[in-house]
Amino acid sequence: MDISKTIASLKTEPGFLEKVGMVLVHNGVARATSRNGAPVGKLEVTVNQELVEAIRREGEAMPGMFRVLVTANAGVFVPGDDLLFIIAAGDIRENVLAALTHTLTRIKAEAIRKREIAPE
Numbered sequence: 085m086d087i088s089k090t091i092a093s094l095k096t097e098p099g100f101l102e103k104v105g106m107v108l109v110h111n112g113v114a115r116a117t118s119r120n121g122a123p124v125g126k127l128e129v130t131v132n133q134e135l136v137e138a139i140r141r142e143g144e145a146m147p148g149m150f151r152v153l154v155t156a157n158a159g160v161f162v163p164g165d166d167l168l169f170i171i172a173a174g175d176i177r178e179n180v181l182a183a184l185t186h187t188l189t190r191i192k193a194e195a196i197r198k199r200e201i202a203p204e
Contacts, residue, residue: 085153085155085166085169085171087109087111087169087171090153090171091107091109091171094107094151094153094171094173097150097151099150100150100173103150103174103175104150104173104174104175105174105175105176105177106173106174106175106176106177106180107171107172107173107180108171108172108173108180108181108184109169109170109171109172110168110169110170110171110184110188111166111168111169112166112167112168112169113164113165113166113167114127114161114162114163114164114165114167115163116163116164118200122200122202123202123203124163124200124201124202124203125162125163125201125202125203125204126160126161126162126200126201127160127161127162127163127165127167127198127199127200127201128159128160128161128198128199128201129157129158129159129160129161129167129196129197129198129199130158130196130197131156131157131158131195131196131197132194132195132196133156133158133195135191135194135195136154136156136191136195136196137154139154139187139190139191139194139195140152140153140154140187142186142187142190143172143183143184143186143187144183146174146179146182146183146186147179147182148174148175148176148178148179148180148183149172149173149174149175149179149180149183150173150174150175151171151172151173151174152170152171152172152173152183152184152187153169153170153171154168154169154170154171154187154191155168155169156168156169156191156195156196160201168188168191168192168196170184170187170188170191172184172187
């Protein structure tokens with residue numbers, strides 16, 4: 085996902101100017117260390133895309149939301165690679181934060197599986 089192009093396209097949608105006061109972006113990136121500090125050389129990611137889409141629709145249906153867009157990448161990644169993009173656009177801060185948090189938390193917990201591979 086090209087964040088700038090995606091937001092620019094979103095701004096051309098009918099209703100954007102009337103309904104959107106905030107756009108938040110999440111860009112999840114592969115780290116070179118695990119949560120416990122162990123080195124990571126590669127990250128193997130599997131994604132349940134149907135579940136991602138269902139969760140995205142839930143986030144978009146939350147109060148005040150105009151659009152929630154998600155790209156969840158699957159495959160083998162190295163540190164620095166982009167893994168997950170979420171763009172949440174809606175009326176006010178509280179609503180947009182809630183939708184982004186809901187969408188991100190559920191996708192990470194339910195739709196994405198990761199396997200860390202130690203450096204060679």
